[in-house]
Amino acid sequence: MxxxxxxxxxxxxxxxxxxxxxxxxxxxxxxxxxxxxxAPPQQGAGRELPAQWQGATLRPLALSEVEQRFTRHFPGTLARFAIEAPPAETAPAQGGVANESIAAGGWQVLVLRGVDKPTRMLHPAADCYQGLGYRIAAQQLELDRQRQLWRCFEATRGQAGSGQRLRVCERIVDANGQGFTDTSAWYWSAAMGQSQGPWQAITVARPL
CATH class of the missing domain: 1.20.5 (Single alpha-helices involved in coiled-coils or other helix-helix interfaces)
Structure with a gap:
């Protein structure tokens, strides 16, 4: 045996x-x-950076240390710009009062995040600002002059009167021009094939 x-x-x-x-x-x-x-795709590789946005000249800005760390895990691209001329004003949202310009006066920053497939890592801008220590308030939907819908909010950090206060607006646009103001709605629409990529999340911030 x-x-x-x-x-x-x-x-x-x-x-x-x-x-x-x-x-x-x-x-x-x-x-x-x-x-x-x-082979694993290099998502967003070779994408050409825009020189203008809504008639305004864009100046590329370096990513912050936090943004650089974020891009190491983000399945897409991230670019940051200074807007050197103010774009169009917003129109009154349906059922609301006239809104102030998305980018009236002062410096403005445009952040573009691009993805080629649905991902849960495309977070709302409000979540990103909260993660950086900002308080979020006055969230509402607004229409711009092109009748495009945006989700806007105020982000505040520091002491009242001496801290930083920003007006932030965002939307997601697909390859066919369809827009979304809610990341969950975008995700499920993209995952179910109802929205075609690539997609771009547009975030505009200006001081108040």
Missing amino acids: FENSFVNRVLHKTLWLALLPACMLWSAFAMLSRPADT
Whole structure:
């Protein structure tokens, strides 16, 4: 009985040692012969940065340290710009009062996030500002002069009167021009094939 078990163990080990190099060779062959388009995509690679937005000249800005860390895990692209001329004013939202301009006066910052597939990592701008220590208030929907709907809010950090207070508006646009003001609605529409990519999340911030 012991002899048979010993022989079996030797045979199994011999067979395994013979098959292991073959498995390694097959894995290497499969990797080398894999078509190039099956490699993990570099999403957003090669995207051309815009020079203008709504008639305003854009000046590229360097990403902050926090943004650089974010891009290491974000499945898409992130670009930040200074808007050097004010875009169009917002029109009154349906059922609301006339809104102030999305970008009236002062410096403005435009952040563009691009993704090629649905992802839960495309967070609302309000969540991003809260993560940076801002308090969020006065959230509402607004229409601009082109009748495009935006989700806007006020972000405040620091002491009243001496802190930082921003007006932030955002929307997501798909390849066909369809717009979204809610990231969950965008995600499910994209995941179910009702919205086609690539998608771009547009965020505009200005001081108050």
